[in-house]
Amino acid sequence: MSNFKDLGIHQELIQALDELHINTPTVIQTQAIPVLLKDKTDFIGQAQTGTGKTAAFGLPLLQLVNPEQKSIQAIIICPTRELGQQIAKQLFKFTKYVSKKIFVEAVYGGEKIDIQIGRLKRPTQILVATPGRLIDLLERKAVDLKEVKTIILDEADEMLSMGFKPDIDKILSHTAQIDRNIWLFSATIPSAIKQIISDYMADDAYKIEVDHKDVMNTAIKHQYVICDIKDKPNLLQSFIKNNDDKRGIVFCKTKAGAQTLAKQLLAKNLKVESIHGDLGQRDREKVMRAFKSERLQVLIATDISARGIDVSNLSYVIHYQLPEQLEYFTHRSGRTARAGNKGLSLAFVAPSELEKITALEKELNIYFEKISI
Template identity: 55%
Template sequence: MAKLRTLCYSIIFAPSTKNITILASFASLGVSADLIKALNENHIESPTEIQVKTIPFLNEQDTDFIGLAQTGTGKTAAFGLPLIQKIDGSKPYVQAIVLSPTRELAKQIAKQLFRFTKYYPEKIFTEAICGGDKIDAQIEKLKRPTQIVVATPGRLNDLLDRQAIDLSQVEYVILDEADEMLNMGFKKDIDRILRFAPKERHTWLFSATMPEEIKQLIKQFMKPDAHKVEVDKEQLVNKNIEHFYTLCDNVKEKVPMLLKFLKKQGNQQGIVFCKTRATVRKLAAQLEEKGLLAKPIQGEMFQSERDKVMRMFRSKKTQILVATDVAARGLDIKNLGFVAHYNLPEQIEYYTHRSGRTGRAGRKGLSMCFVVEEELEPMEDIEMELDIVITPVATA
């Protein structure tokens, strides 16, 4: 009976480029010509919806702000461009901090802000402060003029403990991927950082979802009149992503079914998500044994090992990353062809984050689930909660 739920047809998953509707030019949003020159150089030519709704407001207003939008919709430019234009490059102290859930995402944000300011008339210095790097070296870097600090919450607290960073003149605090920071257990770290920052600061919060913990954080640390922008309110998952599942007779059948699916992807790169680090290690080894270019990304790895895997992936020496949710969060990956769910996520919000790794910048994306009979009900909960349809297919 289980197999009757599976439609027996094959699908060629070949994402194609889709043009983004040009909602406005960056100039009309109040972005300076120097910043626009850098944007064009980085092939960012037309603003996304979150950028259109966010940039003019943040340029003109000094208030708290809440931006709700999916992963991959351009949130870094949405807050980064107005932030750069508000920073005073003649003042050598920290004026803004950007909090990020992972080292990878923090470094990605810092790199983007650096690229944005390439032609900017004022010298604005951004420093990435993350766990996994030598803290003494970071302390030395912070002795130089620095206007923006992009940090993971744990490492920023370490620096506060050592009195190695001064937040007393911070005017802007940006919480990026706020829901994920709370999911990763950074609530106490964030609370402490916000208490160190001046009360008259402006707090900008960006998140893909709005769980109860986020609402509590907003109530506790943000002004009641905080301006809120929501992109695709009724579309919790990127509408450019197609969602499918294949039903396996048992857990052991997942590996051969996954192999068939991966072989159909050709040279496209993707991420396979697992629930535990042990499953990540085992599955990556199984895929490698079958001749696939697969590497694990999980929390027990040294940062140098993670960096090596990511260099291999970006140079296309590795095709598939096998990862846990936490390890994959914030990875700077462009043109990802697909994501596969070897295990369904424990939290529905994670399905949003996982799927959001593909289908970026207007391209088509693909999300494939591998489930057994007892996982059908949790999968239906995902469909109902996120208002999506996960279509049954056969990979053979």
């Protein structure tokens, strides 16, 4: 098994990784880091959320950036403000012991653009951005991308599913005359992603693919309970009350489902709130502050709204409704069992959905234990 030193990571970064309990490289880190450090290349990494992608591209990027040069040298484009904030925070933590500081700034919708323009007047080497906000800043000539050497598209398929393809095309076209490399990370490679690869990336772009079976955290226990839809609210209520000393996230497939479930549980005097696409930025931040400070026991979320959530010490994740996509199951489950802790991933399954459990076991190489509540 390789370590970060063998992969070529500097000791001052490794010191920060040790402090974060990141000691053994994941599959994508082992495969990507040496390539990104040594070869000036376009790169395609096909991997699910939860595989350690941020470190896979973040560590090489931090070593390649020139701290003496005050201009933006790299852009990381991602689908949501939460993921953008998380990436920026993670990169900041990686640089704790770096002697010459590298400055990272995150820009996204939901915050006044003038405030972000003001911050960008300070030295910034790495810019983390959502597509729409980056376009806004470019149109205002508030960012200068002439010195950009690397553009990273993180969760590219998610950005396309959210309708950002025109923005990504515009950004990549805008930087087409610059001698830059594109590092693309995506769970899946649908036709629209293939089009981006064809239009903007070199024919000899280096590609790696992480198998689903290499993704799942072995510290997560997977269980399922069979129940009719009408019984789910009472069953969930019982579970939460039986685990009143523990905190977790409950996942629904739709905004309406998350809102309805939150109302049902609040009526039972449980400490829950929901986050979803209709929630304004201020309200969303208020809910997240309450959850992180442990004033809430349970957060009810949709898959998209949970992108970028990073809350420590979550004991469980509940799939109140099974997701449609395999990578969403991985992403959901990965909210628990972090930093060396153990966690539970519990699925509420209708009798007609049992074949989905079998499919998940086969695809992800995991075992589900059937339980009753």
